[in-house]
Amino acid sequence: MSTASLQSWLSKEATVCPWTYGVLLSIGALTLVKFVFKTWVVFTQTFILPGKNLKKFGATKGAWAVVTGASDGIGKEFALQLASAGFNILLVARNEGMLSAVGAEIANRTAGKVETRIQLIDFAKNDPAALNALQTVLSSLDVGVLVNNVGKSHNMPTYFAETVEQENEDIVTININGTLRVTHAVLPGMIQRKRGLILNIGSFAGQVPSPMLATYSGTKAFVSIFTSALADEVRQHNITVQHLNTYFVVSKMSNIRKSSMLVPTPAGYVRSALSKVGLSCGAAMTGRPGTLTPFWSHAIADYLIHVVGWKARFISYTHSLHKDIRRRVLRKLEREAKKQ
Numbered sequence: 001m002s003t004a005s006l007q008s009w010l011s012k013e014a015t016v017c018p019w020t021y022g023v024l025l026s027i028g029a030l031t032l033v034k035f036v037f038k039t040w041v042v043f044t045q046t047f048i049l050p051g052k053n054l055k056k057f058g059a060t061k062g063a064w065a066v067v068t069g070a071s072d073g074i075g076k077e078f079a080l081q082l083a084s085a086g087f088n089i090l091l092v093a094r095n096e097g098m099l100s101a102v103g104a105e106i107a108n109r110t111a112g113k114v115e116t117r118i119q120l121i122d123f124a125k126n127d128p129a130a131l132n133a134l135q136t137v138l139s140s141l142d143v144g145v146l147v148n149n150v151g152k153s154h155n156m157p158t159y160f161a162e163t164v165e166q167e168n169e170d171i172v173t174i175n176i177n178g179t180l181r182v183t184h185a186v187l188p189g190m191i192q193r194k195r196g197l198i199l200n201i202g203s204f205a206g207q208v209p210s211p212m213l214a215t216y217s218g219t220k221a222f223v224s225i226f227t228s229a230l231a232d233e234v235r236q237h238n239i240t241v242q243h244l245n246t247y248f249v250v251s252k253m254s255n256i257r258k259s260s261m262l263v264p265t266p267a268g269y270v271r272s273a274l275s276k277v278g279l280s281c282g283a284a285m286t287g288r289p290g291t292l293t294p295f296w297s298h299a300i301a302d303y304l305i306h307v308v309g310w311k312a313r314f315i316s317y318t319h320s321l322h323k324d325i326r327r328r329v330l331r332k333l334e335r336e337a338k339k340q
């Protein structure tokens with residue numbers, strides 16, 4: 001239809017049925033305004049606005065930051081950067097040697113200005129004695145920040161029917177029970193002191209279902225919804241709870257060794273997370289209260305996924321990607337076996 005005939009059709013329609021025309025025009029205008037507003041909010045939060053000042057949570061005032069999974073990767077970096085911001089640090093994980101090395105690095109970076117403690121625990125064991133010991137330590141500290149970072153994924157993408165039962169159990173126990181137990185132990189103190197920040201490290205696999213990592217994906221969806229509910233409960237006590245929707249970051253778990261525009265180092269990722277506390281960035285206005293996608297390229301990816309809204313397409317893309325990764329991992333294992 002030419003422009004002239006379209007205009008004449010529209011004017012005829014307007015004469016015949018001005019209400020229909022008006023309603024359609026209003027819906028179109030509202031959709032456009034919402035899109036422009038959302039884009040503006042995502043842009044300003046990601047690139048311009050600063051997050052909450054960490055001093056609000058007790059930095060430089062003797063408060064502690066507790067980081068689970070602090071011996072490596074993203075957790076280690078949270079420990080280092082929160083120490084530099086002026087928190088005493090409780091390092092929680094299994095490997096004593098690696099935790100001590102993180103403690104030494106903190107002492108070195110902060111010239112001994114902050115205190116560091118180590119608490120050894122294997123969250124997969126769900127051992128009541130170890131959990132009670134951790135709870136006792138936590139309730140004796142003025143905890144300003146908790147980073148629920150510990151997490152486990154599948155050893156490689158695998159169909160759920162073929163997953164090893166123990167692997168599924170470990171993933172659920174670490175990712176869900178660990179987060180619940182530690183959060184439950186620090187909250188009463190935070191409520192009493194009327195301040196606190198809890199950062200729950202989630203994954204994009206918990207936002208877009210991830211075939212061949214089904215159990216991991218499900219546990220990270222739990223972390224996301226649990227965070228939203230808890231955030232609303234404790235806001236009245238001046239406590240901020242956020243779910244960090246994390247895309248790929250260089251680490252042992254991701255098996256990615258080189259950073260790129262889409263894959264930051266843990267240092268780069270944590271720097272953006274700690275500078276955007278209280279904001280949503282890429283997750284703004286997407287019906288996910290409490291979710292923050294802090295790193296700039298992750299924020300853009302998250303925004304686009306939700307603007308396009310074609311989740312089924314992303315799920316099937318992830319499925320074929322995981323099939324390919326599994327094929328390559330199995331081939332590598334085969335080659336290594338032949339060498340021995």
Ligand SMILES: NC(=O)c1ccc[n+]([C@@H]2O[C@H](COP(=O)([O-])OP(=O)(O)OC[C@H]3O[C@@H](n4cnc5c(N)ncnc54)[C@H](OP(=O)(O)O)[C@@H]3O)[C@@H](O)[C@H]2O)c1
Pocket residue numbers: 068069070071072073074075076092093094095096098121122123124125149150151152153174201202203204246247248249250251252253254
């Ligand atoms: N890297 C990514 O691309 C990515 C993407 C999305 C989400 N995430 C999430 O980010 C978080 C951190 O991942 P990461 O990539 O930094 O992993 P990572 O480098 O493998 O580090 C995992 C940390 O967790 C500790 N840990 C593992 N199992 C444990 C257990 N059973 N009990 C106690 N501590 C345990 C490890 O220390 P020990 O061995 O000393 O115990 C280590 O400190 C996870 O929740 C993960 O799901 C990561």
